[in-house]
Amino acid sequence: MQNNFPNEGMSVIVKTITRFTVWLIFLYGLYIVLHGHLSPGGGFAGGVIIALSYVHLTLAYGKNFVLARVDKFAMNSLESIAAILFVLTGIVGLYVVGNFLANFMGIGKLYTLISAGYIPMLNIFICVKVGMGLYLVFYYLASFKPQEG
Amino acid sequence: MILYLMCFFLFLVGVYGAITKRDLIKIILAIGIMGYSVNLFLVLLAYRTGALAPILEKGFNVPMVDPIPQALVLTSIVIELGVTALMAALAIRIYQKYDTFDITKIRRLQG
């Protein structure tokens, strides 16, 4: 990874270790989300872990390093798109089955990855919403400067 | 029973903190403690000794823990996250305006 802001963030040791661990954290978050219908966890828990991997990067490398790679506008948009998709899933359930947020897909076989109807899909929407939202909350809180205002 | 009373005691600790502390950040933490005590109470309601996770299958006849309070706790954690984040943002903005976290000095309103 090209680092354009080498003077920000923490020491070299922290940066080197972060380079190894942040992927593991991110992948663990994805695992929790995708297995949300089979094991404890789900969209919210996984989303928090994914947001924490970004927070980890921000702490180690400084916020400019992260913002050069992810677009804040895109994060904001993704957050609302995920929420809209969640509501639309509910409306599809309303018109296919007759109840808001009813399951309109096949249930599948128990203990397989693709099962439980729409729940994995909803988990992914929640994960995007929570991950983006929590990271943005962290970013905005961290970017306040006391001497302003 | 003693556990439930301890939950209530923790709740009162939170109330005490929120009422008597003068620092904005400590008030936010006290409200957090109140929330945790209620979450603990709800999880304790669901707990059964020696029970399994509530995944239903045919021919499954072991005692299960109650899943509803666990779902409630998850939801209430999410709500507390939102409230805490909002209050932290407000506290930071107040610090920008008044240069202090002490509520006895933040009294521009008379009510």
Add this chain to the structure above:
Amino acid sequence: MILSQFIFVPLLAAFLIVLFARKKENIAAVIALAACAWILIVSFIAFFKLPAHGGMILNNTSGWSIPYTISLVLDNLSAFMLIVVNLVAFLSAFYAIQYINHFTGKWNFFALFMLMLTGMNGVILTGDFFNLYVFMEISLISAYALVAFGTESEELEASFKYATMGAITSTMILFGIGILYSYTSTLTMADVGLQLRNVGTPKLLFLVYGLFIAGFGLKTALVPFHAWLPDAHPSAPAPISAMLSGVLIKTLGVYALVRIFFNVFGAPTVVLQILMLLGTLSIVIGGFLSVVQWDFKRLLGFSSISQIGYVVIGFALGTPLGILGGLLHLFYHAIFKSLLFLDSGAVEYATDTRDLRQLGGLSKEMKVTSATTMVGTLSISGIPPFNGFFSKLIIIIACISAGQIVVGIIAALVSIVTLAYFLKVQKHAFFGKKGSAKVLEKVPFAMKTAMIILAALCLISSAIMIPSIRKQYLNPIVDTVMGKTSYIDKVEPYLDKGGVK
């Protein structure tokens, strides 16, 4: 009848505004107005179609049936509340189109506005205790953010105060819900009522009563819990003050109290007595504190405390006449208090101040604002034929016929105090000699229209008092509140009594 559209239409609108309106700010108002208009029309349809459905529409969500899922319940009371909320919301949103030009971040404002509306509609429709808590928090969190919307130091302070008190009491409500769940193993309101009916009144239930009275009493701003209101309501932008004072304290406070204590717990006498006491205290203290205020919006805030006391004592009497008065005053107060807050917003928009000592002689330059404020004043202080007269009259008569003569006399006397402090507003702001504040800007078209419509409604809504209309539309609502078991009995056939599928 699809009940979930009351919730998903404003929710969808909020996220669409965030998605599309950040670059083009004008889209925000269009989306918000379209969503408000849609649910306003649907709430009228729901109200008039309800008798054909036998007075109760129940929609389950997510393919299960209650008590294993969340249900949305529309009965006479909630249909009435939906109309009140969405009417005020539509007019406030219409007023906000041009008012909000004074602030930055239009899309933020409308997105939070729609989220608050989502929460309020959800609180009204839900048939589930925990869901009530969740929707309450949705509308409260957006209300905290909207109170701080101007980000001046007073607004931030008021918002923090509101958020602290709101968070503490919401936790209390959650604790009460936890105790109820531990006792009945269900969260569906009707099922809780059914289980409690079988076992009588355990001692633990009194703890729940206390937690709920403190929790919802703070949202209602009854007197020992009122300290946040005179700070928070004036600090918000005027359309939000109108929403907060007009409908939020009634939806989260009075409606939730009535639904829980009357329909679920069967109106226990001790609770009614406590509410009676708190309501009387609110009337007196709110009324006398507003006399000494010099800030226009702060005066209106204290006046809200006083007027909400009338609504609460109406319900707390527990007689059909008292409940009728409470319902009417709830509706009428929503109209005239939002009108007065919108007027104060127009004064602030034009002169950039709301201190009554600096204002004066505005009646010549701001004709529409002055006239509509006059209508609001006459309504709130109960001058016939404006609507406030009828509701206050009914409440006072109900007090006396229920034997609470002292309360009735207090209510009648504070009504005169109300007239006094609104005459003070009239004298110092609109008539009298010219103050130091000058009219800098004209009040734009959308703001004027919203105020004129509300002023007209102050007169037109008196027509509900015509006996035939009252008999057809209001008496079913009173029966819904009064009939201690009717809510539970109507929901009971929908309950799934078998085990888990």
